[in-house]
Amino acid sequence: MTSRTVDTKARLRTAALAVVRERGVGGTSARAIAAAAEVNQALIFYHFGSVSELIEAASDEAVEARVRLYRDAFTGVDSLSDLLVVARQVHEQERQAGSMTVMAQIMAGAQSDPVLARAGRHALAAWTDEVDQVLRRVLAASPLGSLIDGAGLAHLVSAAFMGIELYHGADPESADLAFGTI
Numbered sequence: 001m002t003s004r005t006v007d008t009k010a011r012l013r014t015a016a017l018a019v020v021r022e023r024g025v026g027g028t029s030a031r032a033i034a035a036a037a038e039v040n041q042a043l044i045f046y047h048f049g050s051v052s053e054l055i056e057a058a059s060d061e062a063v064e065a066r067v068r069l070y071r072d073a074f075t076g077v078d079s080l081s082d083l084l085v086v087a088r089q090v091h092e093q094e095r096q097a098g099s100m101t102v103m104a105q106i107m108a109g110a111q112s113d114p115v116l117a118r119a120g121r122h123a124l125a126a127w128t129d130e131v132d133q134v135l136r137r138v139l140a141a142s143p144l145g146s147l148i149d150g151a152g153l154a155h156l157v158s159a160a161f162m163g164i165e166l167y168h169g170a171d172p173e174s175a176d177l178a179f180g181t182i
Helices: 003-023 030-037 042-048 051-075 080-097 099-109 114-140 150-170 172-180
Strands: none
Touching: 003 030, 003 042, 003 051, 003 099, 030 042, 030 051, 042 051, 051 080, 051 099, 051 114, 080 099, 080 114, 080 150, 099 114, 099 150, 114 150, 150 172
């Protein structure tokens, strides 16, 4: 693969996320992505097969990078209250970066697009795995460890964070209130 091909694919992935963030999944098209990347739209289909597969590739790459960014913070968590502090920081930083908007759009698109559903599952699994590792470690040292299913709790935490983000789109004040009570 030439460096030009790598550069084109990277530009397309970056542009795809930007367009999803700005226009939503419903407003994302090959034409819009190609314009943002300043390339011919045929390159989307040549390199990725479809717009959904491009969005999936871009999302997968971005999620892996964002999870790696916070791995040390998760590793340093020693209690459930520490996990909440880190989770709030991560959530706010990801919201500011626009990652939560992209994820909400992918989840919305997942309702009717199996490729976006696969991207959503990948993203949720990456974040849930990090939370699961923390919960297993923290709960193992707690009397609650034998009473709580850490894996199930990790999925519940991920669902709650995603739900609050979707709620935020409709009613930011109430979503902030809900998030503040966790």
